[in-house]
Amino acid sequence: MQLARVIGDVVATRKDPAFEGTTLLLLQPIGSDGKDVGRPLVAVDAVGAGVGETVFFVRGKEASFPFHPTEVPTDAGVVGIVDHFSATDSTEPPIPPIRHR
Amino acid sequence: MLLARIVGTVVATRKDPRLVSNKLLLARPVDPKGTVEGNYLVAIDTVDAGVGETVLIVSGSSARMASGMKDTPVDACIVGIIDTIDVPE
Numbered sequence: 001m002q003l004a005r006v007i008g009d010v011v012a013t014r015k016d017p018a019f020e021g022t023t024l025l026l027l028q029p030i031g032s033d034g035k036d037v038g039r040p041l042v043a044v045d046a047v048g049a050g051v052g053e054t055v056f057f058v059r060g061k062e063a064s065f066p067f068h069p070t071e072v073p074t075d076a077g078v079v080g081i082v083d084h085f086s087a088t089d090s091t092e093p094p095i096p097p098i099r100h101r
Numbered sequence: 102m103l104l105a106r107i108v109g110t111v112v113a114t115r116k117d118p119r120l121v122s123n124k125l126l127l128a129r130p131v132d133p134k135g136t137v138e139g140n141y142l143v144a145i146d147t148v149d150a151g152v153g154e155t156v157l158i159v160s161g162s163s164a165r166m167a168s169g170m171k172d173t174p175v176d177a178c179i180v181g182i183i184d185t186i187d188v189p190e
C-alpha cells in the first residue's frame with residue numbers, strides 16, 4: 001500500500017457498469033516527507049475520502065476486493081484515510097537500542 | 102488507473118481468438134491538466150470510446166475484470182469516458 005493525497009474528483013458518465021455508485025478520485029502519491037512522488041493516478045474510493053485528505057491506497061486486483069462480490073475493474077483503490085503518520089529520515093543511520101543490564 | 106487520450110485505432114486481423122470482435126485503440130497517458138506524456142499503449146475498448154476522447158484505462162490483471170473481458174489475454178482496458186476532472190487549486 002502507498003500513501004497519497006487526494007487532489008481531485010473524476011467524473012465519467014459512460015463507464016463500465018460495475019463502477020455504478022462508486023466514486024473516482026485523483027490521487028497524487030506522496031513520500032514519507034509528504035512530498036509528491038511520481039504521477040497522479042485515478043483510484044476507486046472504498047472509504048468515503050475527499051479532496052485534500054491523506055489516504056493510503058492499494059494497487060492491483062486487490063483494489064476491487066472492498067466491493068466483493070461485484071468485480072469492479074480497477075487497479076487502484078483507496079482503502080484508508082490517514083489521521084496522521086510519522087517517519088524517520090531514512091538517510092540517517094538507525095539508532096541502536098540501549099540495553100540496561 | 103490511468104487518464105489517457107485516444108490518439109488512434111489499431112487493426113489486427115491475426116490475433117488471439119479471444120480478442121475477436123474487440124476494438125483496439127491507441128492511447129497516450131495524460132496528466133490531470135490534459136497534457137499528453139509518456140508512451141503509447143494499446144487498450145481494448147469496452148465503452149465505445151473514440152479518437153480525441155479522454156478515457157480511464159485499467160491496467161494489469163484487473164483489466165480482465167472489465168465487462169466481457171474474463172479470461173481474455175489483455176493488460177489494458179478502457180473502462181470509462183471522462184466527462185470532467187475537478188482539481189481545486
